[in-house]
Amino acid sequence: MSTTAIPAGTKWWNGGRSPFNSSYGKVMMWYFLMSDAFTFGAFLISYGTIRFSVNDWADPNHVFNSFPFAGHANLPLAFVSLMTFILIFSSVTMVLAVHEGHKMNRKAVEKYMIMTIIGGLAFLGCQAWEWTHLLTGEHVTLMHDGTLATLATTVKSNPWGVAVPHDQVLAALQKTPHDQLINIVNSLGHGGAAHHDAAAMSHDQLISTIQAADLHVNTVGRPAFGSYFFGITGFHGFHVFSGVIINIVMYIKTRLGHFDQRGHYEMIEKAGLYWHFVDLVWVFVFLCFYLI
Amino acid sequence: MSQHTISPEITFAPDHSGGTKAIWRTFIILSVLTVIELIIGLAIYNIHKGEHPNATLVLGFKGMVCILTLAKAYYIVSVFMHLGSEVRNFIMTIIVPLALFIWFIIAFLWDGESWKNLRNTNGGSREYKPATEQQHVVPAKTEGKKD
Numbered sequence: 373m374s375t376t377a378i379p380a381g382t383k384w385w386n387g388g389r390s391p392f393n394s395s396y397g398k399v400m401m402w403y404f405l406m407s408d409a410f411t412f413g414a415f416l417i418s419y420g421t422i423r424f425s426v427n428d429w430a431d432p433n434h435v436f437n438s439f440p441f442a443g444h445a446n447l448p449l450a451f452v453s454l455m456t457f458i459l460i461f462s463s464v465t466m467v468l469a470v471h472e473g474h475k476m477n478r479k480a481v482e483k484y485m486i487m488t489i490i491g492g493l494a495f496l497g498c499q500a501w502e503w504t505h506l507l508t509g510e511h512v513t514l515m516h517d518g519t520l521a522t523l524a525t526t527v528k529s530n531p532w533g534v535a536v537p538h539d540q541v542l543a544a545l546q547k548t549p550h551d552q553l554i555n556i557v558n559s560l561g562h563g564g565a566a567h568h569d570a571a572a573m574s575h576d577q578l579i580s581t582i583q584a585a586d587l588h589v590n591t592v593g594r595p596a597f598g599s600y601f602f603g604i605t606g607f608h609g610f611h612v613f614s615g616v617i618i619n620i621v622m623y624i625k626t627r628l629g630h631f632d633q634r635g636h637y638e639m640i641e642k643a644g645l646y647w648h649f650v651d652l653v654w655v656f657v658f659l660c661f662y663l664i
Numbered sequence: 665m666s667q668h669t670i671s672p673e674i675t676f677a678p679d680h681s682g683g684t685k686a687i688w689r690t691f692i693i694l695s696v697l698t699v700i701e702l703i704i705g706l707a708i709y710n711i712h713k714g715e716h717p718n719a720t721l722v723l724g725f726k727g728m729v730c731i732l733t734l735a736k737a738y739y740i741v742s743v744f745m746h747l748g749s750e751v752r753n754f755i756m757t758i759i760v761p762l763a764l765f766i767w768f769i770i771a772f773l774w775d776g777e778s779w780k781n782l783r784n785t786n787g788g789s790r791e792y793k794p795a796t797e798q799q800h801v802v803p804a805k806t807e808g809k810k811d
């Protein structure tokens with residue numbers, strides 16, 4: 373793609389010049405990112421192995437179907453697409469910062485770095501909302517002992533097993549202990565208009581309230597689902613977080629004029645490589661956890 | 665060249681005189697690919713909602729999303745990370761090791777498939793149990809409650 377012609381007979385490996393025509397720092401950033409790609413790859417492939425080895429797995433369209441302030445509306449893929457576009461756009465502003473850096477245009481670099489940092493923070497905010505929603509959202513689940521209970525999606529518990537037919541739900545309801553019935557009725561009131569004073573209700577009242585509700589009950593799912601989801605998105609989120617910190621440092625250094633003194637903006641380029649890598653990993657996380 | 669030389673070891677400076685057109689073009693390509701992925705994702709969702717999901721169709725759609733994802737990865741690495749304008753030898757030192765992934769993916773997914781096969785049959789010395797009995801039991805009392 374480079375339009376500069378390489379002089380014929382250039383002795384790349386005779387010393388005195390970089391055989392890769394690149395600075396040490398940039399080459400090493402690339403090798404670091406390559407090793408990081410292997411780490412993420414190992415995580416995702418291990419997730420794939422476990423998913424291939426089991427008979428049932430949570431359907432991502434059921435688990436990730438909510439949107440902030442949308443209540444219980446069923447919106448599969450909507451929120452995660454927003455997150456994807458935020459990250460792609462912050463990648464664009466980053467590459468624009470690198471571009472302006474090549475032209476030694478300090479003001480423009482500052483502007484685009486600020487936009488990139490805001491994009492990163494917006495992504496982290498979205499992820500925080502998503503995690504909170506999963507960790508606190510309780511779902512009625514058919515437990516292995518035949519009773520019903522409310523479970524959240526955590527690293528240890530997974531309410532997203534196989535859908536349970538209605539008659540089995542009614543049978544399980546009869547076996548469910550009183551305190552769990554209270555939990556279930558409380559989970560019905562969550563976010564809705566009807567707030568029940570569950571603790572004061574009798575056993576039969578609890579059961580009839582639950583029967584009246586249109587419950588979608590699943591069996592207990594594989595705990596591996598939450599472990600992999602929180603493990604991998606957490607590791608990626610940590611990369612986004614450290615990327616934001618690096619970008620803030622780069623912004624401050626740009627403002628202080630360090631790169632103008634140095635005569636080049638190569639540090640912006642290296643931070644940019646890291647930031648694009650974070651976007652690249654998200655492309656694969658998005659594929660593995662949300663799309664397929 | 666508006667930029668000072670970064671290091672005397674760099675033989676020629678990469679050409680940065682171009683405008684931002686390539687960047688915006690890549691942004692549009694990435695967005696379009698993502699939108700196509702989302703449409704396929706929603707198609708898979710609707711197939712799953714139906715009475716008898718067509719497994720081959722779903723597999724085909726999932727394969728298509730994987731190919732689209734690889735295309736997105738190519739554009740990010742080649743244009744945004746400027747790997748496309750590096751020296752060929754350098755590109756190879758990054759790409760060739762990553763080719764190991766081809767084998768990793770085949771080997772480990774194959775392993776998972778074999779594991780599933782053992783789970784559902786009298787594989788080896790273990791006796792087959794229905795899927796529901798194999799699951800890790802989570803006691804209702806400890807896992808069902810928040811504090």
